[in-house]
Each structure stands twice: as structure tokens, then as C-alpha cells.
Amino acid sequence: MFQEKQDALINSLLENNKDKIYETINHMYPIDIALVLEDFDDESLFKFYGLIHNELMAEIMEQSSYQLQVRIIKLVNFRDIVDLFSYMSNDDIVDILGNLPIKIRKDLLKMMKKDDTKQLQELLGYDEDSAGGIMTTEYIALKSDLTIEEALKKIREIGPKTEIIEVIFVVDKNKELIGTADLRDILLASEDKRLIDIMNDNVISVNPEVDQEKVSLLVSKYDLKAIPVINHKNCLLGIITVDDIIDVIVEEQTEDMLRLGGVSKEERVDGTLKTSIKKRLPWLFINLGTAFLASFTVGLFEDVIAQVVALAAAMPIVAGMGGNAGTQTLSVVIRSIALGEVSLKKNWKLVFKEIALGVINGAATGILTGIILYMKYNNPYLGLIIFAAMIGNLVIAGFFGFLIPLSLKVFGIDPALASAIFLTTATDVFGFFIFLGLSKMFLPLLM
Template identity: 45%
Template sequence: MKLEMDREELKRLLLYGSQKGIDEIIEDIHPADILDVLHEIEAVDVIKILHRIPEWLIAEVIDEEDDEEKYALLVNFSEKKQKNILKEMSSDEIADLLGSLDEIESKRILDNMPVEEAEDVKQLLTYAPDTAGGIMATEYISIKENMTVKETLKYLQKVAPNAESAYYLYVVDEDEKLKGVVSLREIVVSPFDTIIIDVLNSNVISVHHDMDQEEVAHRFEKYGFLTMPVINDEKQMLGIVTVDDIIDVLRDETTEDIHRLGGVGESEKVNGTLFESVRSRLPWLFVNLLTAMLASATVSMFEGTISKVVILATFMPIVAGMGGNAGTQTLTIVVRGLALGELNFENAKKIFFKEIGVGLTNGLSVGICISIIGGLWSGKPVFGLVIGLAMILNMTVATTAGFLVPLTLKKLKIDPALASAVFVTTATDVLGFFFFLGLATVFIQYLI
């Protein structure tokens, strides 16, 4: 039977193929592909497929599902089978599952687990979900520095099947304090009588359990590890974070930033309900309404000028719009730079002056262009000068605001993606109108 099949072929196999045929190929099917099939079919067929695949694979399919939907898959089984499926899941996967449930449902699942494993999960739930402790798994392999390679290999044969990852073996002392790390490669290529301390790398990179998950992701990106140990204040090892967890973190953090920059709730999904979408977006629209009223109030200050030079109304949206675009460009780069750790308070001054230069250069380029267009359109060279100067000033302010606003929010320990767009848009609209209409008022005698 083919090991490579498209989604329709996989769906037909899981729904209508023989159990023998499924069993023969099941180990070669990725759980993510099965989950894709489950998302396309009716609930009754979901249950049919789940009851045709082994418990270890059900556990992996559940792990691939979004946290809010994991429980909906698990409840399709009897309590006895749920218990068996939970045995196949790692502690961090179960913690993710419980994090989306109420207290009663969480207790029922914990009661279905062995006492020791339930205690591990309860401990994980005490950590903030967006920290290293909140995303770590407790199923790691630790060894002692006085063990031989032969003893280690025998130990690996016993414990590796239940470990989250066996690529790195962490060396701890009697108090579980982290002493170093040994790669699986070192174990494989070393003679059997080699003592672990002789191949130990004591310069192990670890993360504290309180470290923000985004900072943990930066560590993985910097060092390129597959796993990283999590420690407490006493340097005792608590668990490990794996690269697959970090991929989820990066996806979630990026999605959150994009949603917040767009004024959308971070939990909204494209296939969510109408009510969820309205609840996510409406509050930010009211915030934008307030800022728009502030911009309108600025315009109202110059009603007399506009009534005398009507062409100002035609060009007002251009000044504000171009300023908004320039501010958004800088804001996007700065927020992403902060998220990736590329921009910090040490190099902020250098980058700030670069952005000022960008604003001035772009402002001059666009300003000269719109100045010529405005002069020809109105037939008055002074009008071209007014809109050109306003464009230069507003685009310079836009890049300045696009840099300073997110950096200030970061300093205040507020997510820069959350409110930056509102402040930057307000600055470019209000000041854009003020510069344009204010300059027009100053040169009013040459524009009438």
C-alpha cells in the first residue's frame, strides 16, 4: 500500500478501509494528517475514525489539536479508554488540555490518572502558562556523572520510550541540581567503559521556570537546540522545553502580535462564531472612534480656513493617509524587532536616529512630489509648498511615533502590539491635519 497519500485517500482508508489495512499503515501516518481529516468530516465519522486507531495515536492526534478543542476529542471515549489515552500523553500536553477546562472537568481527568503523574501535572499548572514552566514537560532523562556509557545505554533502553526527548541526557547530582549535559551522539560513539563525567559538557544552557516563553524561543533560535532544561532558583532541574513546543509558541506569539496590531482580539479565529468576532473587534472600533473624533476636533479648529480654500478638503486625506502608512511601516518593524530581541534599549538610540533619517528622506521625496502635484492642481505654487511641508513634517512625526510609542509601552511593561497602532494613528491624523491646515492658515492670503 502507498505510504504517501493525499487527504481524500487517507479519509477513504480511515472511514472505509479494512481494519487490517489501517493497522498495516498506521505507524506511517502523521497525526496532523489525521487531524486534518477529522476537521473535514461529520461528528459521527470523527468518532468512527477515532475508534479505529490505536490509543497512542489518539494521544498524538489530541496533542496536535488546538488546546480549546482537545477535550472534545477525548470525551468520545469511555473513562477506561480515556485513562489509557492519558497514559500516552506527556505532562505538558495534559496541562495544556486542562488549561482550557473548568475545575470540575479538570478534576475528573486528574482523578483518571496515576497519582504520581497527576501530581506532575498539578505542579505544571502552578506555573504561568506563558512561561518556561508552563510549557515544559517533566518526562526527561537524567543520569549521574559516575555512570558508565554501558550503564547509560541499558538505562536508556528502559526509560527512553516514555521520555519526551532522548536527544540530550541531563546529568544531575543527588539533589537534582543540573551539572551538565551529554548528547546521545557522545553516548553512541564512546567506549562502553567511559565514565559520563569524561564526556560531560558542564556549560549547559538552561532557562529559569519564570522566563517568558518568548524569551525561551529566542534562546532556542540563538543556540539551535532541540531541547532545553528548565531549572529553579536552586539550579534544580524541573523539566525540559522541546523545539516542537517552541514552534507552537512562535506561532501563537506571532498570531497575537498580528491580531493586536490590527485591533482584533488575540483569541479570534477565522472559523469562530459571529458573536466571538463582534466581541473581539467592537471594543477596538470604539477606541478608534474616539481617536477619529479627536482628529475631527482638530479639523474643526480650521473650519474658517477650509471654507475659504475648499481645495484643502481634497488634499487632507492624502496628508493623513501617507503619515499613517509611514507610521505603520516603522511600527511594524519596531514591534517585530522587539519581539525577536533585535531591538533593545542598548541599540535603541542608533536605530532611532536611523528611523528619523528614513522619515525625513521619505518625507522629502513624497513631499516634493505632492508639492508639484498640488501646485499644478490648484494653480497656486504656495499651495504646493504648504502641502509639501505638511507631508515632510507628518511623515517625520509618523516614523518618530512609530518608533517611540512601542518602545515606551515596552518600558512600561505593556505589550507594544496591544496599543501602539492606536497611538500612532492618532498622532499622524491629528498632527497631519494640524500641520496642513495650520500652514494653510499662515499662508491664507496667498491661497485665496
């Protein structure tokens, strides 16, 4: 279906048929159109832009990848880009400007209205991953002493220019945020009542410097449609809407997943070879260093392995199972940290649960492994040693899998970024040491 739409759009462009283009994209969402445009060459992209109206093009640009946004801006006259911006909300414009080279950004800002430029410059001044960086300044804020009749008139007047009208923010005479009013409640209230009589004064808000991940947790916890951003004087600076929060959640989840694999969030599958090398190679060098630690541990027992060759075949099982068990614990803990459910200070006792889990899982997998090795090498002591080593390493995996990410969080280090390396080092080094150490102790029984 997607390919058919793409082919139809390309054919319409070749025919320079505006009506046929609109017929093709009439039932397509802007995001789907943007995905089709990703594969267009510059000539086709420019021709498409020239055949559709600016309001639709603005919607498509909002949903486009930053690479496509930059391509469009470089292809089109800057005056036309400024006109496209007039159909967008400020937070979307800021997202686009933030991805542009500084010179192009400055040139565009110079062409815009002074009031718009001032607001955009303020938004650009915030960190892109902060509440200020993702907020919009297009909202409805009304004074608390307005009657419902007056409020409805204001909503009808301001509403078309804002992102959401479901939530009305109520301010006092000093423009301080004192409450919120749901549009449903306003519509149901009698016209002579005042906003202050129906508003909710228990407002959940954030400062502009707060990290976007913490903002998403608040919105999720309290089921908010929008969350206000205030300054130190409690004056309303902007709001963050739930659609932006969804983007944040997806972005943060993707970032954590990539970091667990030692990959940067900036890297793309279609990125340059140079970028991929720059982002991945440092982590491979770190992993190489931890691999040598495990190798040195094995080297301490070379004489034991030389006398019982079966140990060489069995020891990767212990280390591998420890790594897998540790990754399970690590994934659960990092997810809980991201949701704000766990901290080292409050929940350190949960490590004993992970230790108990390591004993149980280690015993269960150790029994099976021991039986298989006994059947293969006809030596019950080798089975008993790997049984004990499996329990020991899975306890190590649970212990470090729980404490490493929480400890890194305390020191201000992203747990998703560094936990896997420390955990792998622990399970490999301790796994080999426990298994080969026990084997050395009971060497006469293995020969």
C-alpha cells in the same frame, strides 16, 4: 488531494471498513488526519475512534485543535481517554487538560495513577505561557559519576519513555544540574570514561516562571535542541523541546500580528458572534475616540477649508502617508523588541535615524505629490505646502513609530497591543495640524 482523502475516509466509515480506513490514512501525517476530522459530525468522529488503535489516536489528538480535543473527550468514555493519555507526553496531556472544563479535568485526574496525577497537577500550576507551562517531565537525567557503559544501559532503558534522547542531562549526587552530554559524544567515547569527563558544563537554563517568548529567544540564540527548566536550588524540573519552541514562536508571532490589528488571539473566524463583538468592539470605541481627536483638529481650520476647497481633497494624503510610514517603523521596532534586539535605554539614539528617514522619504513623496497637485489646481504654493507637510508628518511618524512601542515596553504594556492606536492618533492629528496650519499661514497665496 486533501478532499480526496477526506471523501475516502468518510466512505470507509460508512462501510464500517477498518482495513480501508488504515489504507486511507497509512500515508497521512497525524496533523492531516486531525484536519480531516475537524469536519466530521459527532457520530462519524466516534465511529472513527472505535476503528483505530489508541496509539494512533493519541498522536492525532496531540495534533488536533483544542475544540476537536474537547469533542473527542466528551464523546469517549473517560477510562479510554486515560488510556489514550498513556501514549502521550506530560506536556501534551497538560495542554489538553488545560482546555477542558474544570469538572471534566478533575474527573480525568481522579482516574489516573497517583504519581502521574502529581506531576500533571504541578505542571497545571504553572502559567500556560511560562517555561513551566510548556515543559515536559519526560527526559533523561543521569548521574555524573556513571561510566559511558553504564550511561548507555540507562539510556536504552529510559529512552523509549522520553521525548528526546539526543541530549542527556547530567546531575550530581544532590540532583543539581551540572551539565549536558550529547548522545553523539557518549556513543563515540570509550566505555571506561565517566559522564563528567565528556559533559558540557556551560548550561543554558531557565526558571519555570520565565515567559515562553524569552525561552524561545534563548533556544533560537544558542541553537538548542532542548532547554532545561530548573528551580532556585538548580534542581532539574523538566525540559522544553524544540518542537514546543516552534509552536511558541508561531503562537507569539500570530498574537502580535492580531494585536496590531486590535484583535484578540482567542478569537477565531468560526467563533461566535458574541465573542467577536466582545473582543473587537472595545478597540473600535478607542479608535473612535482617536478619530474624534483628528476631527476636532480639522474643525479648528473649518474657515480655511471653506475658502480653499482643494485642501479637503489634499489633507487625507498627508495623514495617510504619515500612517503608512509610521506603520513601517512600528513593524520593524516591534519585531526587534520581540527578538530582544532593541531597548529604549540602550538604543534611543536610533530615533535620529528614523527622523532622517522621515525627512528623506517625506521629501521624495512630497515632491511627487506637490507636482501632481500643482498640475491639478495650477497653484504652486499648494504644492509647496503639501511638500513641507509631508516631510513634517513623516518625521512625526518615524519619531513616534520608534518611541511609542519602546516606551510602552518600559511601562510593562504589550507594544503590539497599543502602539498602533497611539501612532495613528499622532500621525492624523499632527498631519492635519501641520498641513492646515501652513495653509492658514499662507492663505492669501492659495486663493
